[in-house]
Amino acid sequence: MEQLMMVLIGILVSVATYLILSRNMIRVIIGTAVLSHAVNLLIMAVGGLKKGNVPLIGHEEEPFTDALPQALILTAIVISFATTALLLVLAYRTYKTSGSDDFKELRGMPDE
Known part of the structure; x- marks a missing residue:
């Protein structure tokens, strides 16, 4: 599953790079949004899928899930929005x- 996520992240980063290098302002904005989604998926993939109990004091010694990747992703979603x-x-x-x-027209460069 992680390999599929990494391929998807690579595709999203390449699409975002293509859009950011465009002359159209809206495409650049969509490219930054797609890049932020790719980074969110990367954080989730690096955090990994862990099954376990909630990390509370007083529970038995069981494996627990780490809430840090989810908290980072939630913060990144709010900031990117x-x-x-x-x-x-x-x-x-x-x-x-x-x-x-068009960025060239906004800079005062004529279209060739």
Whole structure:
């Protein structure tokens, strides 16, 4: 299962890299969102699947699950949602003021 996750993470990172290198502002924003999803999957895959009891004091000596990867992923999801929302608002405002979402046009370079 971990090998399949690593292949999926590689595909997501390559798609995100392609989108981030685009000239279109919306594609760059979608690329950063896809890259954050890939990082979340990577954290989950590195954390591994562990079966066990909850880590509470007073329970018997049994193997327990580690809650740190889930907490990191939850924090990363919240941060990526806020970042994506901010970037979308900035892109909308840029499009509204300049009438374009192409980076070359925003820099003042003519299309060739």
